[in-house]
Amino acid sequence: MKVLIVHAHPEPQSFTTALRDLAVETLQGQGHQVQVSDLYAMNWNPVASAADFTERQDPDYLVYALEQRLGAKNGGLAADIQSELDKLLWADTLILNFPLYWFSVPAILKGWIDRVLVSGVCYGGKRFYDQGGLAGKRVLVSLTLGGREHMFGEGAIHGPLEDMLRPLLRGTLAYVGMDVLPPFVAWHVPYISHAAREEFLVAYQQRLSGLEGDQPLAFPRLQQFDERLYPLPQA
Amino acid sequence: MKVLIVHAHPEPQSFTTALRDLAVETLQGQGHQVQVSDLYAMNWNPVASAADFTERQDPDYLVYALEQRLGAKNGGLAADIQSELDKLLWADTLILNFPLYWFSVPAILKGWIDRVLVSGVCYGGKRFYDQGGLAGKRVLVSLTLGGREHMFGEGAIHGPLEDMLRPLLRGTLAYVGMDVLPPFVAWHVPYISHAAREEFLVAYQQRLSGLEGDQPLAFPRLQQFDERLYPLPQA
Numbered sequence A, B: 001m002k003v004l005i006v007h008a009h010p011e012p013q014s015f016t017t018a019l020r021d022l023a024v025e026t027l028q029g030q031g032h033q034v035q036v037s038d039l040y041a042m043n044w045n046p047v048a049s050a051a052d053f054t055e056r057q058d059p060d061y062l063v064y065a066l067e068q069r070l071g072a073k074n075g076g077l078a079a080d081i082q083s084e085l086d087k088l089l090w091a092d093t094l095i096l097n098f099p100l101y102w103f104s105v106p107a108i109l110k111g112w113i114d115r116v117l118v119s120g121v122c123y124g125g126k127r128f129y130d131q132g133g134l135a136g137k138r139v140l141v142s143l144t145l146g147g148r149e150h151m152f153g154e155g156a157i158h159g160p161l162e163d164m165l166r167p168l169l170r171g172t173l174a175y176v177g178m179d180v181l182p183p184f185v186a187w188h189v190p191y192i193s194h195a196a197r198e199e200f201l202v203a204y205q206q207r208l209s210g211l212e213g214d215q216p217l218a219f220p221r222l223q224q225f226d227e228r229l230y231p232l233p234q235a
Helices: A015-029 A064-074 A079-090 A107-116 A166-174 A194-209 B015-029 B064-074 B079-090 B107-116 B166-174 B194-209
Strands: A002-007 A033-038 A093-099 A138-144 A184-186 B002-007 B033-038 B093-099 B138-144 B184-186
Touching: A002 A015, A002 A079, A015 A033, A015 A093, A015 A138, A015 A194, A033 A079, A079 A107, A107 B107, A138 A166, A166 B166, A184 A194, B002 B015, B002 B079, B015 B033, B015 B093, B015 B138, B015 B194, B033 B079, B079 B107, B138 B166, B184 B194
Parallel strands: A002 A033, A002 A093, A093 A138, A138 A184, B002 B033, B002 B093, B093 B138, B138 B184
Antiparallel strands: none
16 A cells, blocks of 8 residues: 555644554555655645645636646646645555544644645546545544543434544545545543553554455445436435 | 624635625624634634643643643733634624635634634533533624535435534534524535625625524533433433
8 A cells, every 4th residue: 555644733742643653653564655744743834825826827816726726737736735735646545643623623634635635636527526536545534532432423412423524524535536434533532541542552553454454434426416416316 | 792703715805705894894884893803814823733822831742722721821822812812702793704615614714713712711621512611602604615505405415514514513613602503605606697696695684684683503402411421311
């Protein structure tokens, strides 16, 4: 496998960082190639703006996705975006490794998504969900959070974690065509013992070792919808 | 009403900006007080980091929420955070005004959430959902998106928009105790006629004029759960 790990945590000694390091070690130990984008260490700029394009189709009015399409075609994307896009296109497996902030990714990682998942390459027109531009790649979301496991699920106070993650898992990763694996979740991390953290590390190592055999989650397929994207009657 | 509008769009001439301007004009015309945080114009820093605190409880290991609690108590939050927090606490009504990026807020707005919704003030311990620190305030999410309305809803290709917005509406805004009003949505904005945009402006003006009478959405209440936050049997 060629694995890109995108890591976003402000504390280099964090448990989330230990998960990243374990992933590098485990996957390289299995003979896979691994690249890491450590967004905090890179001082990654998360703000999508006009400065993301070296030339503009319309210099007077910014339509971000339109300029992405042109920039991707003409080599006019900002260097930091092109560099990340190259890593993403190189990889057959993506791991997003982060602490859950507001039931979502930290802003620095949201800005990687906003800027790197370029229109015209990763999606565009009818190229989304199973027809997305990154079809054939796999993605694992590895996250840490403060809440306890019993606070998530049907009837639990926050509802199912997968429902909170819907814009990420379905609206972003499945949208660009990737096979989205069930997330790896380390619960209640700030409050647990060293031994409990060790257990998560063991579980993560096992998960990583079996990654190639993991079954992805199910998401919409375009063949279930008509040309205008209305649902077709089910067979 | 005292209204804070947090606006996040990279194009000052955008339709999303027109919605913001209409909100300012309409609400001020009704005699309400309005402040605007234009995140792009402010060059807002969305990245939560150790630099957000002028003094640290633990200078060697960053636990972000812990430092937020100390910083809020001791006046040790970075000036840009404190300034936004002051506006938020001044307001009784919050409007988040943005284009939907990846079924979520743009990174610059996610970073306003990450940095300004400070632990110890907006939430903390058992102070969340109806017991959240911002209880009594109301919030309206006003968003523009590219998709058509028929692409959202039960059975539609993206499912219900409210499900995609769950980490924002429930996991963030309801979590800090705010009364979350049904979102205002302008569909298919990049592709529609001037006349269709005008119709959205008229609809938004009507919506804003009746804001005080709007009924909030329903979310969990802590009394439905026991001390350990397991659900109680329903009466």
